[in-house]
Amino acid sequence: MVARALTIAGSDVSGGAGLEADLKMFEEFGVFGTAVVTCIVTFDPEKDFEHAIDFMETEVIARQLKSALAVHSFDALKSGMLGTAESALQLARYLEGNSLPYVFDPVLVCKGSGTMVDLKDLFVENLVPQATVITPNLEEAATLLGAEKLETEADLVEAAKAIHALGAAGVVVKGGARLDGDEAVDVFYDGYTLVRFSTPKVSDALVNGAGCSFASAIAAGLAQGASAVDAVAEAKEVVTHAIAGRLPNATGVPSTLHPAARLYPAEGVAVTAREL
Numbered sequence: 001m002v003a004r005a006l007t008i009a010g011s012d013v014s015g016g017a018g019l020e021a022d023l024k025m026f027e028e029f030g031v032f033g034t035a036v037v038t039c040i041v042t043f044d045p046e047k048d049f050e051h052a053i054d055f056m057e058t059e060v061i062a063r064q065l066k067s068a069l070a071v072h073s074f075d076a077l078k079s080g081m082l083g084t085a086e087s088a089l090q091l092a093r094y095l096e097g098n099s100l101p102y103v104f105d106p107v108l109v110c111k112g113s114g115t116m117v118d119l120k121d122l123f124v125e126n127l128v129p130q131a132t133v134i135t136p137n138l139e140e141a142a143t144l145l146g147a148e149k150l151e152t153e154a155d156l157v158e159a160a161k162a163i164h165a166l167g168a169a170g171v172v173v174k175g176g177a178r179l180d181g182d183e184a185v186d187v188f189y190d191g192y193t194l195v196r197f198s199t200p201k202v203s204d205a206l207v208n209g210a211g212c213s214f215a216s217a218i219a220a221g222l223a224q225g226a227s228a229v230d231a232v233a234e235a236k237e238v239v240t241h242a243i244a245g246r247l248p249n250a251t252g253v254p255s256t257l258h259p260a261a262r263l264y265p266a267e268g269v270a271v272t273a274r275e276l
């Protein structure tokens with residue numbers, strides 16, 4: 001049976017991130033996907049590609065959610081940029097009533113744009129405890145925990161444990177390009193297993209959509225019945241290829257190339273998993 005996944009996310013018209021990334025990633029896994037649009041991100045080419053975000057009306061998001069859920073029986077949900085407190089709460093209310101695997105990408109900022117940190121408390125209270133897997137980067141993890149900067153692998157481990165203690169079933173804290181060193185390191189914790197995942201760093205620069213694609217690849221794996229730790233390992237491999245194959249664009253932040261693992265695999269990309 002074909003697995004089905006729903007993303008609740010913003011639209012990134014540049015195509016690397018947001019629901020565009022999610023749907024392309026679902027497709028790579030052979031998962032049928034659809035999307036609830038929470039906001040639309042555009043750029044002003046006359047102002048150095050400054051971001052603008054248009055938020056969908058809460059009522060329109062509610063109608064999309066209701067429609068999608070009525071049409072399909074989903075095997076997993078993923079959320080990305082939720083935009084407003086109301087849309088985040090709406091999603092939380094839905095999640096409280098069911099046990100679908102849920103991947104929570106706690107997007108608080110968009111690379112190169114302003115912050116949405118006012119959602120932090122709402123995330124911690126309402127969405128973190130619903131997550132099957134939550135996928136914060138270093139900054140998001142620090143914000144969720146009200147911590148100072150996270151800078152070392154030991155910080156990643158502590159953050160993964162602390163976010164698990166906030167109620168998330170599985171946590172993967174992403175060191176990514178932001179953590180110093182030759183490897184891209186992520187730490188997974190689910191209360192039993194603590195795993196350090198690493199790949200050779202294939203880009204020192206940030207790539208637009210890497211985080212969205214990682215979370216949606218995990219959701220696709222969960223939708224197909226993979227365990228959280230296996231879904232994370234597979235997602236890391238696919239997304240590392242997608243980062244290696246990144247496309248330059250006019251914004252200066254290259255776009256993730258979602259089908260790269262299949263079409264343009266990079267040499268030397270392998271995921272190493274070590275239980276800590």
Ligand code: PXL
Pocket residue numbers: 009010011012017018019041080081107109110111208209210211212
């Ligand atoms: O990568 C964060 C992100 C999430 N969602 C949308 C975005 C971005 C960053 O560009 O545009 C819609």
